[in-house]
Structures are given as C-alpha cells and as structure tokens.
Amino acid sequence: MRVLNFPSALAMIAVFACPLFGNVVLPRGASAQEQPPATPAPTTPDGKPQTRESLDEAARLTFLSARDAFAKGDYELALSRFKQAYELSPRPALLFNIGTTLDRLRRDEEALATFEKYLAEAPNAPDRPQVEARMRSLRVAVGKRQAARERRAAEEAKRKEEAEQRAEEQRRQEAERARTGSTDKPRKRLHNAYFWSAVGLTAAAGAALTFVGIRTLSLNDDYETEVERARTGEGGATVDSARSARDDAESMQLLTNVMIGVTGAAAAASLTLFFFTDWKYNRPGTKPVANFGPNEIFLGASHRF
8 A cells, every 4th residue: 555645545445455454375385393383362252263274364454544534635644554464464564554654644753753664564565666856855844843852942042041140130239239129219210201291391481482583684684774764764763762762672672581591491391302202111102312413403203112
C-alpha cells in the first residue's frame, strides 16, 4: 500500500494489499531448525494459540480499515489502524503507510523517523528515491521549526533576564532607602489639563496683544498726522486735537505693555507646566513637542490616534 503525497498513492493500494498479507512460505530447503527460536504465540479469547495465518488475516482486515479511513481523510483513525496492523504483522510497507499518515497530520518529526525506519528495513524499496526526496523536505521543515523554537526560547530568556535585572535594581533601591532611612516618594506630577489651560490662556493673550499692538500703531500714526495738520493749520486741526490724539495713543500703548506682560507670563507658565506635567498615563492623546536649538526654540503638539 502506498498513500504518501505521490500521484499513484491511492491507485497502488489495491495492488499492494494482496501481496502485503499473503501467506508466509519458507524458502525451499529451509527447515524448522534453521529458524530462530519461536516466541510464544498469541492466544485467542478462548485460549487457543493464534497462528501466523490468523495474525496475517487480522492485520489484513485492520489494514483495509486503515486504508478506508485514510481515503476518507480521517488520518487519526487511519494512523491508529496502521499501527495496529504493524503490531500484528511487522512488515516494512506498513511503516511507509504510518509515515505517510503522520506526514498528512503534519507531525514531521515522527514522519521523518518512520520513513528512516522504513528505508532501514527495506533498503531496496522501489520507491526509495521518492521517499528520500520527501525526507529531505521534512528535514528542511523540521529545521525551520527547530530554529523558530530556539529563537523564541532565546527571546524568552532575554525577557526573563531583563525582568530579573529590573527586580534586582528595585531591590537594590529599596535596600538603599532602608539603609539611609530615606522615605522620599516620587513627586506627584500635574494633570495635563493645567498645561493645556495655560497654553489656551497664552494663545488668547497673544491674540489680544496682536490686536492692541496694531491699534497702538494706528493711533500713533493718527497722532503724528494730527500734529502735522495742527502745525500747518490744515483741516481745522488744533493743538488740543493733537493732544487728544496723543492721549489716545499713550493709553493704547499702556494697554499694549500690559498685554505683553500677560502674554509673557502665560508663556512662562506654559513652559514651566510642560516640565511638571504627567504625560505617562495619557495615551493615546495629544502631547507637547519641544525642540531647543542654538538658534531656535520650537514648541508644538503631536497627537497619537
């Protein structure tokens, strides 16, 4: 019987079924004395010893059941029946069937070992080239699987080592605190809402500063124009109107100075809160981005979705 991944596998089953379990005939001229000492024969349920013929018949029936299970795709049942048949009649061809079924079940290590045993017991098997080719493929698959297992084992060992190092470092720190009597605890950091509130205040103050700054420039221009008109007497402009324009410009300049101070203070508060805010437990979300270079300072925000 041949049931490996070869094209003629199932077609050869019927061909090998009959000779596989035919009667065993001693070579002409052989005598009972030339055979190795016989082991006690198995017995039937009624206590009678089983003959070689009855064992072969039982093996043949088990083989046929295994063949049917294999054809139906029930490889677990087929494997069990092929093994039973081999126990009843240990013939090399059954090892081929067992290896083929193990191959179908993707139990590569067992299939490879069984094929090796098959070729060892049947070194002149006609299908030896095909079996050896399949064995080479199995060795590649087994090698890759073994390499993957070793890689996972190495990664697990590395993770374990790192965990042990962290635990050792923690024990060392605890021992150091116990030795020095230090009870310092990590300083509690601020919620990021404070930082974003300060950023919003800075943005609002900056917008207001922009408005009053532009307004101040405009009033300064109006004051200079009014002074020139009062000097030439153009349009009925007088010294009093020029003074009124100056007072308006000075008032707006004062407001501009105040807004500069407010905006600067808000920006300073935002920068301070940036370094005292707890960002660790706010993922995903928006986080600030800061870049301090020799010629520039960049503050921004990034968001992780």
